[in-house]
Amino acid sequence: MSTNATLKPGNQLWGIYHTDREYARVMGDPLRTVVEAPTKLTAEEVAARLGFGEPWAHPVAATELRRAQWLSKRRPGHRQELAHKPSHCIHV
Numbered sequence: 675m676s677t678n679a680t681l682k683p684g685n686q687l688w689g690i691y692h693t694d695r696e697y698a699r700v701m702g703d704p705l706r707t708v709v710e711a712p713t714k715l716t717a718e719e720v721a722a723r724l725g726f727g728e729p730w731a732h733p734v735a736a737t738e739l740r741r742a743q744w745l746s747k748r749r750p751g752h753r754q755e756l757a758h759k760p761s762h763c764i765h766v
Contacts, residue, residue, distance in 0.1 A: 688717035689734035
């Protein structure tokens, strides 16, 4: 995600923080990353797929991007999936 990213309609920027608020306070409450998603739950799912354990999402402004410890690099022509993973079922 670049700092001059244009949001897709219906999406907003979510800052990803540590869920354990006491640990976060001790660590200085770092902004771990920023993701684009339509809802808090989806943002937390995206962060988990990126490898962030126990993510907590909170809305952030684009100006806060530079504070993030890590930002994903979008590949040209690659569409970032934000939807839920398809559920798996058992076929008999």
